Amino acid sequence: MIENKDTDPKAFERYFKDIVKLHYSPANYRDVPDNQGGDCGIECYTLAGHAFQCYLPEQISDIKKLVAAQKDKINKDLKKFRDNTKKLEKLFGSTKICRWILATSAHKSAEITAFCAQKSLEIRELNLNYVASDFEVLIHTEADYRLEVEALSKQAYQLNIDFEKNTAQKVEIWIDQNLTFLNNLDRKLPKVVGDEAQRQRTKSTLVHKYLDYQNLLNRLLQDWADIYEVVITAVQNRQEYLETRFLTAPELLPNEVIKAELQKLDDDLSREVITLKRTDIELIKFGVVADWLIRCPLDF
Structure with a gap:
């Protein structure tokens, strides 16, 4: 298991990228390093059209603050995803993004689910070349990838x-x-x-x-x-x-x-x-x- 993933945002990002890579297989995984010029609102994506942005909140006990922080993160990164059209058209090539997923450590409110549904409609209405007609904004945690988490926790990809x-x-x-x-x-x-x-x-x-x-x-x-x-x-x-x-x-x-x-x-x-x-x-x-x-x- 990645050390300090619960407190270090970069460690959490590496950890969740390992989950994504294991779930979709390396042949279908594309990393988007942010060392040069920013990540354009995503940190990795798959050939299935699923784009991921990782986010480790400062705290998860206060649900109201958690939801506010996650909404803010979604707004900021979807703006990058929306505005960097030239970069993203070149990055995705023929791949159409049908899911933009906030990979985070906790999902505790239906309010954030409704917020994601609203943002899905907003992005669809822009008719971006690299966005599929059934585009959805989702929020995922470790709980959505139980097998992959179990494998990583054993320091090997085995059940x-x-x-x-x-x-x-x-x-x-x-x-x-x-x-x-x-x-x-x-x-x-x-x-x-x-x-x-x-x-x-x-x-x-x-x-x-x-x-x-x-x-x-x-x-x-x-x-x-x-x-x-x-x-x-x-x-x-x-x-x-x-x-x-x-x-x-x-x-x-x-x-x-x-x-x-x-x-x-x-x-x-x-x-x-x-x-x-x-x-x-x-x-x-x-x-x-x-x-x-x-x-x-x-x-x-």
Whole structure:
């Protein structure tokens, strides 16, 4: 986490720019340094047309003073955004700005929301070349970027998913209590693992992965619902494809097919959810295999 971000305006600016960069990805982020000639009312923008101006108020406890300070900041910077037309046309190129966002440390009044709506209409009426027809002035805080804040707070762009891990004893108890549920697994394992003793060890390992995977999914659903949806979609796509391959080509070797689909799932998750830790991706992969072996009625 950036030091002194709560008291140092420049530290807060660097911190919120990191949030924006993480949210939109560096390839879609454009910095606007103010070292030469001012920032024209923005400090960074994205290729999605979202422009950001950072502001750390002196205090946030007195709501009336906070709102007055934020209104003043919005007025001053929107004037720069409105008046520096030549500079901004050159800066934005073909990008149309549809959102001007005050990135600040607190949003405590509906009055400032209404003020932003009024300013949105005023800017639209100017018909500036670099402003989109659906232009809006917004106010955002850290609370609007919970995943990014969590990632930055860990000093790395990764999620810290705190879920319950199962012990070997819990796994064995669960197996004893769910023998019927595990019939599919018992039927399929001999076709993957030849040795009986190895099959029992593999069964325990797979059930362990399955239970931890379920706990991980529950934690994602509880704390990061958007990430949960992405993971579930990726998993379902791979499981459906896996089942289709065995339906259409039953002669395929299970080990080779599962290995190939695991790699594709790894690629999907690494691309779609860049904040997942490598250890969590590995657990998801083997949890998916265990889930498929346990639940899918297809024989192979």
